[in-house]
Amino acid sequence: MSEVVNILIASVGGQGGLTLSRVIALAAVADGKSVRTGETLGMAQRFGSVVSYVRVGKEVHAPMFGYGEAHAILGLELIEVSRNLHYLSNGASLFTADELKPPISSSLGIADNPRKADLIKEICSKARKVKGKVYVVSAKELAAKLGNPRAMNMIVLGAFNREFKILSDSAIEKAITQLLPGKKGETSIKAYYVGKSLNIVPIC
C-alpha cells in the first residue's frame, strides 16, 4: 500500500457520511498522522448526494484525489456507491451498507428504480474489473439492534478498519467521544466494535 490511504465515503445527506469522515480525521490526528478531508455537499440539508474524500498518511497535501485512486470506498447507500465506482483503484476494497434509498427521480419514473440485488451484482461486476473486493454489511440492521440505526456509519467504519488497520481503536473511541458526546457517542463506539468484530468475507 502506498503511503497515503485514499478513502471515499459515498452517502445520502442525513445518513452520517460527514460524521464518518470527521471521525476518521480526528482519529488520524489522535494517532499522530496527517490527514486531509474534502466534502462535496449538495445544497440540500437532507437527501442530496454527499461525497467525502478522506486521505490519511504521513504527509498529505491535497484534500481530494482523482478517479481510480481510492484504496477504499465506504458506502452508506448503494446508489451513491454505484455513482462513485470510478474512484476505485486497482485492488481496492469497498465496504458498503446494504441500504437503498431511491431518489425521487426514481420514484417519479424519471429515472430507473434499481433493485437492491441487481445493484449489488452490478457493483460486483464493476469492482471485478479492478480486482476489487466488495464487502456488504447489514449496517442499519446491526445499528438498530444497538438502539440507533443512525450509528450504521460506525458499523461500516469498523468493517473497514478491521481490514485496513490504519487507525487505533483508542483513537477512534476518542474521536467519537469528541464529536458525539453522550449516549449517541456510546452507541457509536459500540457500533464501531460490532462492525470490527464482523467476520465478513468479500462477496466478490
Place this chain on the structure above:
Amino acid sequence: MQKELNPLKAPAGTRIALMGNEAIARGAIESGTYVITGYPGTPSSEVLMTIHEFGKGLDLYAEWAVNERVAFEIALGAAIGGARALVTMKAPGANVASDPILSAAYSGVDGGLVLLIADDPGPITTQTEQDSRWFAELSKLPMLTPSNPQEAKDFVIVAHELSEKLKLPVILRTTTRVNHTVAPVVTGDIRPPCKYVNFVRDPPRYVRAGMAWNRERHAWLLGQLSKVEEELAGFRVNRVEGSGTRCVVAEGVGYEYVIEGLERLKLRDKVKVIKLGQIYPLPKEFLRHALNSCEKVLVVEELDPYLEGKIKELAYESGLKLKIVGKMEGLLPEVGELGVNPVVDALKRFLNLSLQVETSISPLAAPPRPPPLCPSCPHRNTYLGLIFGILKAGYRREEVPIFGDIGCYALSVNPPLNAIWTEHSMGASIGMAMGLKLSGFKGPVVATIGDSTFFHAGLPALAEAIHKRVDMLVLILDNEVVAMTGHQSTLTWGRTEMGRPTKPLKIEEIVRGMGADNVAIVNPYDIDKLVATVKEYLRKPGVNVIIARAPCALHAARLYGVQKRYTVIPEKCKECMACIKITGCPALYIGEDHKVHIMIEDCLGCGLCAKYCPFDAIVEVKSNE
C-alpha cells in the same frame, strides 16, 4: 467538551483536526478579534458557527448581521475605533457589501479589520463561479489567500497585523477546498480581545462628501499599498520550494495540488515551486527574484487566469524572458474546480512528459439525486398551496410566473413541484416580478421569498413595489430560521446563538407598516386555507402579502424531537402514486413490490402524503424521539 478539544480554548501548541473555517475562528480568537460578524453563506458560515458552538463565555461580540453590507459596516465601525474585527461572507455577499468596502479603503481603520470572502469554484453551492481576487483590485485592498486550514488560521493573525500597520482593511480570500477541508492545525497563543480604543472626529478621513479629501485619500491609499510587500516580508506568506529553470507559481489550494502532483511525478526537487500567499498587490520584488532563474513558468490557480495575467505583465515590465503558461493557453480549465488530476495533466504538458492516460473504470449509470426539499418541509406545502391556488383562481400554471429567491425553497424548482421560474440573487424575486408586471405583462405575478432573504434584501424591493402600486402577490416563506446554510438565527429570534437577548421583529408589522394592501398569515400545513388565500389575493389588485409561517421541520425535529411518523399499509396501497406525484417527498419510495413505502427514520410526520392518498393507505404511527 474537554478544554484541549475545544478549538477556541485549546492551549497553544495543541495539534487538532480542524476544518478551514474552524481554523479561521481559532485565528480570530488568537488574534484578539473582538467583533465577529457576517451573513451565512456556504462555504463561509462555519466561522461564526464555530464561535457559537465553542465560544460561550469568551469576551467578544460574535453575531450574524441582517446582510453582508450591514455586517461589513458593523465591523468597520468597530475597527475605526481601534477594535479588531472580522467579517465573513460568501463571494456574492461581497458584491452586496461592495459599496461600504470600497469607501472603507479611503477612510481606512485603526484596529485590524479582516474581511473573509469565500469563493466557491465548482460551483458547489453558489450561483456563479465568481473569482473575488478581482475584488482586491477593484477595492484596492490588500488580499491574502491561504492554501490549507493551518494557513487559514495563521493568515487571520497576519492580516490583522498588516491591517493595523497600514490602517487598511485586509481581505482574506478562500475557496471551498480551504474552508471545508479538515486538516491538522497547531494552535498558537491567544491574545486578549482588542476592544475600542478611541475615535476622534477627522472629516477628511471619514467623510466622503469632500472631493478634495477623496483625491487625497486615494493618493494615501496607493501609498499604503506600495508598502504591503515590505510589511509582509517577515511573515513568509510567499515562499520558494525547490529549484530549477522550470517553475510553477501557485496559490490557494492549487498549491496543494501542485505539491501532490509533483510528488506523484517524482519531480518535487526538480521543479521550483513559487507559492504566493500575498495576492494583491502582487509581491513584485519577491517574484522578480524568484522568477529570475526560471525559463518556463506554469501558473496554477483556481477560477480566472488572474495571477497568470499579472505575472505576464510583471515579466513584460521587468524585461524577464520567460515563457509563462496557464489557463490562457488551455493547460487548465477556467470552469469548475481544480483537482490533483487536472494539475498533474497540466504539469505533464508543461514538462513535456508523456500524457499517459490513467485508467479507471466507469461508474454505474445511477439515477440522479437532485437536492430535494426535506421530508415535512413547510415550503413544499407553501408551493403546493400556491400552485393549487393559481389553478383555483382560474389560471393555468404557465400563465402565472413564480419568481423565486435564494434559500431552501429554490429547491422547489425540481420535479414534481416544478415551481419557481427564476432564482438570481438575494431579494431579486420582488423586483423582478415588479419589472415583468410593469413592462406590460397582463397576468398575475408572484414573488416568493424566505424570511431571512426578505430581511436581507427584500425590504427595499417590497417598499418599491408598494410605492409604485404594482399589482403582485408576495409570499414570504417564514420558517423562522436561515435553513439552507445550517440553521442560523434571523431577526425574528428573541435570543441569538450566543444567548444575547434581542428584540424579535415581526414581519407582519413591517409589511403592514410599509403599506401592503392585504396581509395574511397562514400556516402552510393548513393547505386548504393557503389555497383559498392565494385564490383570493391573486384576484385582488394591489401588493398582497401572504406570510406562510411554520418552523423549518428539520430544525424543529432537532430541537423538539419527532412526535409522529407515517407508514404505508401495503394491502391498502393501490399503486396510484398520488402521494409521490403530488408531494415529491424524498422519504417516499417505490419498493420491489411496486407499492409505496416510507423511510420511516426520515419521516418527520407532516402527513401531507396521507392527505393526498385516495385510499387511506398511509397512517400515523406514534414516535417519541
